[in-house]
Amino acid sequence: MLLTTAIDYTNGKPHIGHAYEKILTDVLARYQRLSGNPVFFLTGVDQHGQKVEQTAAKEGETPAAYVERITAGFLALWEKTGVHYDGWAATTDPRHKHCVQDILTDLKDKGELYKKAYSGFYSVRQEQFLTDRDRDEQGNFGPEWGEVVEIQEENWYFRLSAHTSWLQEFLEKNDAILPTFRKAELTNAIARNTSLDLCISRPKARMSWGIEIPFDPDYVTYVWFDALINYISFVGYGGKESTFPDFATTWQNVVHVIGKDIMVPAHGIYWYCMLHAMGFTDAQMPRLLVHGWWNIRGEKMSKSLGNIVDPNELADRFGTDALRYYLCRDIVIGRDSDFDVERLVMLFNTELANELGNLCNRALNMSQRFTAGVLHCYQPLQEEDHTLQQSLTDSHKNYRDAMENFDVAKALEALNRHVVNCNIYAERMKPWEMNKNPDNKERVATVLYHLAESVAHCAVMLSPVLPDAAAKLAAQIDLPGLLENKLPDLTWGMLPNGHTIQKPSPVFPRIVIEA
Numbered sequence: 001m002l003l004t005t006a007i008d009y010t011n012g013k014p015h016i017g018h019a020y021e022k023i024l025t026d027v028l029a030r031y032q033r034l035s036g037n038p039v040f041f042l043t044g045v046d047q048h049g050q051k052v053e054q055t056a057a058k059e060g061e062t063p064a065a066y067v068e069r070i071t072a073g074f075l076a077l078w079e080k081t082g083v084h085y086d087g088w089a090a091t092t093d094p095r096h097k098h099c100v101q102d103i104l105t106d107l108k109d110k111g112e113l114y115k116k117a118y119s120g121f122y123s124v125r126q127e128q129f130l131t132d133r134d135r136d137e138q139g140n141f142g143p144e145w146g147e148v149v150e151i152q153e154e155n156w157y158f159r160l161s162a163h164t165s166w167l168q169e170f171l172e173k174n175d176a177i178l179p180t181f182r183k184a185e186l187t188n189a190i191a192r193n194t195s196l197d198l199c200i201s202r203p204k205a206r207m208s209w210g211i212e213i214p215f216d217p218d219y220v221t222y223v224w225f226d227a228l229i230n231y232i233s234f235v236g237y238g239g240k241e242s243t244f245p246d247f248a249t250t251w252q253n254v255v256h257v258i259g260k261d262i263m264v265p266a267h268g269i270y271w272y273c274m275l276h277a278m279g280f281t282d283a284q285m286p287r288l289l290v291h292g293w294w295n296i297r298g299e300k301m302s303k304s305l306g307n308i309v310d311p312n313e314l315a316d317r318f319g320t321d322a323l324r325y326y327l328c329r330d331i332v333i334g335r336d337s338d339f340d341v342e343r344l345v346m347l348f349n350t351e352l353a354n355e356l357g358n359l360c361n362r363a364l365n366m367s368q369r370f371t372a373g374v375l376h377c378y379q380p381l382q383e384e385d386h387t388l389q390q391s392l393t394d395s396h397k398n399y400r401d402a403m404e405n406f407d408v409a410k411a412l413e414a415l416n417r418h419v420v421n422c423n424i425y426a427e428r429m430k431p432w433e434m435n436k437n438p439d440n441k442e443r444v445a446t447v448l449y450h451l452a453e454s455v456a457h458c459a460v461m462l463s464p465v466l467p468d469a470a471a472k473l474a475a476q477i478d479l480p481g482l483l484e485n486k487l488p489d490l491t492w493g494m495l496p497n498g499h500t501i502q503k504p505s506p507v508f509p510r511i512v513i514e515a
């Protein structure tokens with residue numbers, strides 16, 4: 001599987017939306033590995049375009065120096081938050097530039113590009129020409145377009161319209177858009193736009209921070225055309241770069257993780273048509289996993305509202321585990337969610353510090369005290385033991401079904417259900433009471449075995465979301481290679497009789513907020 005994220009604009013610092021998408025994709029990539037599937041995870045930064053050029057000018061820097069500085073901030077954040085990618089796509093990379101230029105030349109040779117003069121309205125903020133369809137009910141261009149200017153210029157166009165009927169058919173036949181409820185929005189947009197071609201150049205006289213059009217040096221490439229190509233250039237498309245992976249092996253089962261704002265038109269229309277024009281077959285087309293937005297009290301985060309949530313600050317204040325857990329747990333895939341720091345703390349304290357933390361502490365602590373850390377499962381089992389084992393089987397199944405549908409929140413819910421069941425089992429069995437009678441020694445050991453075995457499974461299932469915490473849990477369980485297990489091989493009874501576990505040390509210290 002090839003998993004990619006959108007590449008983030010380098011015209012400002014990373015915010016919580018950027019962090020969500022990268023962490024979500026990191027979790028999905030780790031899950032694929034845990035399932036035994038080969039996966040390549042590509043992410044990066046979108047460094048060209050007018051916005052970057054303008055912001056750099058405002059900051060009194062050259063665009064190159066500016067993007068280098070901003071890119072360093074993104075890299076540091078992914079390092080801090082445990083986002084482990086296999087490929088880094090930075091669009092000023094000369095290897096990407098060569099690939100974009102080769103594609104442009106090839107498309108021109110195939111008759112997919114043409115030059116024409118156009119006069120019309122242009123949104124400086126969105127870096128695109130506008131049509132009457134972009135006007136609001138009063139006939140004006142709304143504030144979302146920012147400054148709108150009338151310009152006349154010659155440019156290069158891509159024959160998008162030659163591919164839209166293929167695209168409609170492709171979308172009808174394939175479940176390429178995930179979750180499926182997003183598909184209608186895309187097919188409606190295509191139906192409204194069948195006859196428009198895409199302007200893919202900008203005259204250098206107006207904007208020069210981009211990739212030069214190889215056959216017309218007075219122009220640079222439109223930022224979206226350049227940016228979308230990152231998905232293939234950085235995995236070896238064209239085969240010219242020995243530093244990239246092999247394209248044919250990497251471009252398999254491709255899923256682009258993107259936000260809902262960039263499905264129409266960029267990914268859902270331009271990108272599919274670009275790939276089709278390049279000669280990609282239907283079977284080679286990517287799927288789009290379209291996620292929702294993190295808002296603040298129902299409102300969009302924006303610089304002008306001053307409500308931008310900084311993931312760096314959150315990670316410093318609450319730790320990376322709390323941040324990763326919250327961003328995966330408190331949003332339904334495809335839907336929007338409200339960012340709420342109190343829920344971040346509440347979810348960490350309830351599900352991790354209290355429930356999972358309590359389970360680990362009980363299992364490991366009582367094993368130390370009652371059986372000197374040595375585990376043993378004695379037969380015959382009681383009904384409650386079978387029920388607990390069934391709870392784990394159900395949890396595994398629900399976890400995997402949810403993850404296969406990219407629904408990380410639901411997968412965590414399934415994991416949490418087993419943790420809750422373990423704590424209920426412990427309350428019922430009361431090994432601390434039973435241990436008072438030496439005749440119960442074997443039964444106490446069996447109950448503790450069930451709790452410790454559950455902790456081992458929970459560590460594996462938690463590992464895509466919280467790899468560091470899972471590693472700490474695994475170290476306490478002390479079973480060599482525990483986290484190298486592949487999910488399909490996980491069955492009850494991983495811990496052999498006689499296995500000794502380590503002393504507990506807290507993995508999820510409760511977050512206390514000073515009043």
Ligand code: MSP
Nearest residue numbers: 006007008009017018046227228258259260293294
């Ligand atoms: N550079 C383009 C993407 C090019 S992909 C070939 C871009 N960059 S962006 O920085 O504006 O957004 C990057 C990603 O973050 C997008 O998928 C976008 O949807 C996502 N998010 C931006 N704000 C967001 C939230 N508030 N919440 C969740 N994700 C959001 O678009």
